[in-house]
Every structure is written in structure tokens, then in C-alpha cells.
Amino acid sequence: MHQSLETVRESLAQSHTQSKTMAKSPETEHPNKVFGWAARDKSGVLSPFNFSRRDNGENDVTVKILFCGVCHTDLHTIKNDWGYSYYPVVPGHEIVGIATKVGKNVTKFKEGDRVGVGVITGSCQSCESCDQDLENYCPQMAFTYNAIGADGTKNYGGYSDNIVVDQRFVLRFPENLPSDSGAPLLCAGITVYSPMKYYGMTEAGKHLGVAGLGGLGHVAVKIAKAFGLKVTVISSSPKKEEEAITQLGADSFLVTTDPQKMKAAIGTMDYIIDTVSAVHALYPLLGLLKVNGKLIALGLPEKPLELPMFPLVLGRKMVGGSDIGGMKETQEMLDFCAKHNITADIELIKMDEINSAMERLAKSDVKYRFVIDVANSLSPP
Numbered sequence: 001m002h003q004s005l006e007t008v009r010e011s012l013a014q015s016h017t018q019s020k021t022m023a024k025s026p027e028t029e030h031p032n033k034v035f036g037w038a039a040r041d042k043s044g045v046l047s048p049f050n051f052s053r054r055d056n057g058e059n060d061v062t063v064k065i066l067f068c069g070v071c072h073t074d075l076h077t078i079k080n081d082w083g084y085s086y087y088p089v090v091p092g093h094e095i096v097g098i099a100t101k102v103g104k105n106v107t108k109f110k111e112g113d114r115v116g117v118g119v120i121t122g123s124c125q126s127c128e129s130c131d132q133d134l135e136n137y138c139p140q141m142a143f144t145y146n147a148i149g150a151d152g153t154k155n156y157g158g159y160s161d162n163i164v165v166d167q168r169f170v171l172r173f174p175e176n177l178p179s180d181s182g183a184p185l186l187c188a189g190i191t192v193y194s195p196m197k198y199y200g201m202t203e204a205g206k207h208l209g210v211a212g213l214g215g216l217g218h219v220a221v222k223i224a225k226a227f228g229l230k231v232t233v234i235s236s237s238p239k240k241e242e243e244a245i246t247q248l249g250a251d252s253f254l255v256t257t258d259p260q261k262m263k264a265a266i267g268t269m270d271y272i273i274d275t276v277s278a279v280h281a282l283y284p285l286l287g288l289l290k291v292n293g294k295l296i297a298l299g300l301p302e303k304p305l306e307l308p309m310f311p312l313v314l315g316r317k318m319v320g321g322s323d324i325g326g327m328k329e330t331q332e333m334l335d336f337c338a339k340h341n342i343t344a345d346i347e348l349i350k351m352d353e354i355n356s357a358m359e360r361l362a363k364s365d366v367k368y369r370f371v372i373d374v375a376n377s378l379s380p381p
């Protein structure tokens with residue numbers, strides 16, 4: 001998004017106030033009854049929630065949800081880490097399901113197709129960003145949850161039995177991608193793929209550091225290996241070392257709390273993708289970069305990080321950011337992952353296990369993405 005956090009907060013607050021004064025209850029504002037799990041306050045505890053969704057419109061695809069990944073953004077949002085959560089929040093933006101109904105203008109999908117829905121479900125479709133297939137940077141981009149949709153009502157995410165989405169924001173899910181372990185690609189996958197492409201971080205043989213080995217990080221390792229990069233995981237969890245190398249295919253592993261190894265790795269990396277979800281020091285990471293190195297920040301800690309000028313200036317280094325990806329590139333990423341057999345390593349959970357899963361996610365204790373088996377475990381009480 002090119003808006004500042006303050007602008008986002010303000011515009012969300014405004015739309016939520018407007019929609020609250022206009023709205024009926026979440027259960028009756030639309031004709032179609034939906035069941036999901038929602039957080040009601042910043043305790044973040046999720047519990048069963050009845051709400052409703054709009055009728056399938058002429059450009060819409062209605063999706064019966066099979067699986068939904070659990071992103072750290074879901075956790076930040078239910079806990080109101082960023083200060084703009086509007087409860088109730090039904091999280092979930094790594095959705096794989098089956099199209100059960102398509103509107104009359106829908107050309108890309110038919111009933112019965114397996115489809116994906118990711119982080120965004122709306123944009124103005126006419127601005128400079130939308131014209132360049134960068135809907136993710138449209139000033140009117142609407143997130144899949146904790147946002148207001150084009151009709152002025154609130155968006156609820158994929159921890160629910162179905163969703164209705166404009167066809168522009170629906171992805172074709174490649175045949176050989178499994179629905180469960182493929183689901184996390186819809187956020188984690190595109191979030192790491194897009195900056196690798198945009199910032200020119202795909203040259204085979206170059207050395208990429210991946211900071212934080214969680215949902216985003218472990219997919220970054222796999223995608224980077226498919227591009228032929230040399231990959232070093234930079235982690236605060238020594239226990240992840242063996243798997244990072246043997247299962248995920250990383251070339252080496254660096255524990256941030258080991259000063260000797262950190263020192264030995266100074267000036268060795270061409271790029272770093274930083275997926276760390278909490279406040280952390282950039283100084284040691286910038287030190288790992290070669291001259292002209294790039295650090296691309298993807299994690300969204302709740303407070304600003306300190307940006308040390310000396311390593312940046314003295315090494316002509318750069319720090320950038322990146323927000324998911326546009327719809328065209330998301331499709332490209334899914335096709336790329338299908339071609340290279342890239343999926344997430346997942347722990348499949350039932351809907352009623354979500355609260356303990358969130359507690360584990362907060363402690364970086366997941367290998368490496370929780371995915372909810374929505375279709376087989378979500379049933380109204």
C-alpha cells in the first residue's frame with residue numbers, strides 16, 4: 001500500500017463508522033447465511049460466529065472454502081497489534097475452495113473449478129496501479145478481512161464456510177498443487193515471490209539471506225532455491241537448523257544469537273528478505289550484506305524499527321519493502337510453484353484448534369504454516 005499507516009487507520013475508522021450507522025447486524029445485512037469463527041476483541045480469542053454474505057453478483061464467484069492458511073497477519077489483526085482492527089474479525093486470506101456459483105459476466109471460472117482467494121478482494125480497477133496489474137498498491141484496495149468492501153459493508157475472511165469474490169480477485173488453482181499445502185502460497189508465496197522479481201533477486205548463484213523461518217520464510221527458501229540462489233536462513237531458533245537444510249533445501253543456517261558465526265558472515269550476502277514479525281535490530285542484518293546489497297522488509301512488527309545509517313551509507317546498501325503482489329503476478333507465482341512442485345510445509349488443524357495454534361504461532365512454534373481443514377471441521381454448534 002502506498003498509504004501511510006495513519007491514512008489507512010483514518011480511512012478505515014471512517015468507513016467503519018459509516019458502515020456501522022448504516023448496517024444491520026452481520027447476520028442479517030446480506031441474504032446468505034455464513035458460519036465462521038471470529039475474534040470479538042483484542043484478546044484475539046476466536047469463537048463461532050454467524051454472519052452473512054452478499055448474493056452472487058454478475059461478476060462474482062462464490063467459493064465453498066476447503067482450506068485456509070493461518071498467516072501471522074491474522075494473529076497481528078486479532079490482537080489489534082496495528083491499532084486498526086474492527087471487531088468482530090473473521091481472519092483468513094489463504095483460501096482454497098471450489099467455485100459453487102459464477103455470475104453471468106464471469107469468464108475465467110465455471111462451477112466446480114478449484115480456485116484460490118488471497119489477501120485482497122477489491123480495488124478501484126481504474127487507477128495507475130490497477131492498470132499496471134498492481135491492485136495491491138491501489139489506494140482503494142480492500143483486504144479480504146478487516147476492511148470495507150465496495151458495497152460499504154464489512155469484509156470477513158476465510159475462517160468460514162464460503163466467500164463471494166469479484167472474479168478479478170480469484171485465482172485459478174493449478175491442477176498439481178494440493179489444496180491444503182498449496183493454500184499458504186496465496187499470501188506467503190506471493191509475498192516473497194513478488195519482491196524477488198521486482199528487486200532483481202533471482203539471478204542464479206547469488207546469495208540470499210532469509211531472516212525468520214516461519215510461514216513466509218520457509219516458502220522464500222523454496223522459491224529462492226527454484227531460482228538457483230544460494231540460500232542462508234538467518235534465524236533466532238537454533239532448533240530449526242537441521243530441517244532448514246535437510247527438508248527445506250537451505251544451503252546454510254545462521255543463528256542470530258551466535259556472535260562468532262554472525263561476524264564470520266559479515267559482507268557475504270547479495271540480498272536479504274526479512275520476514276521477522278516482531279521488533280528486531282536491522283544493524284546485524286545490514287552488516288551481512290555485501291556492498292550494493294539489498295534488504296527487503298516484508299514483516300510488519302507493531303512498532304517501527306531503527307534504521308542505522310552507517311552500514312547503509314558506507315556500503316551503498318538499500319532497504320526496501322513490498323506488499324503481497326498483484327493478481328496477475330499471484331497467478332504467475334502459483335503456476336511457477338506448480339511447475340517446481342513448491343508447496344508449504346503445513347500442520348493441518350481443525351477449526352476448534354485455532355486458539356492453541358495462534359498461541360503456538362506467537363511463539364514461532366509451527367512447522368511452518370498452520371492450515372485449517374475448514375470443510376471437514378467447521379460446523380455450526
Ligand code: NAP
Pocket residue numbers: 070071072073076187188191211212213214215216217234235236237240275276277278279280297298299300301322323324361364368
Ligand atoms: P511467522 O510464521 O510467525 O514467521 C515469523 C518468523 O519471525 C518466526 O518464525 C521467527 O523465525 C521470527 N521471529 C518471530 N518473533 C521474533 C522475535 N521476537 N525475534 C526474532 N525473530 C522472530 O509469520 P509469517 O506469517 O511468516 O509473517 C511474518 C511477518 O510478515 C508478519 O509480520 C506478517 O504480518 C508479515 N506479512 C507481510 C506481508 C506483506 O505483504 N509484506 C504478507 C504477509 C505477512 P525464527 O524462529 O527463524 O527466528
Ligand code: ZN
Pocket residue numbers: 071072073074093119187188
Ligand atoms: Zn498473510
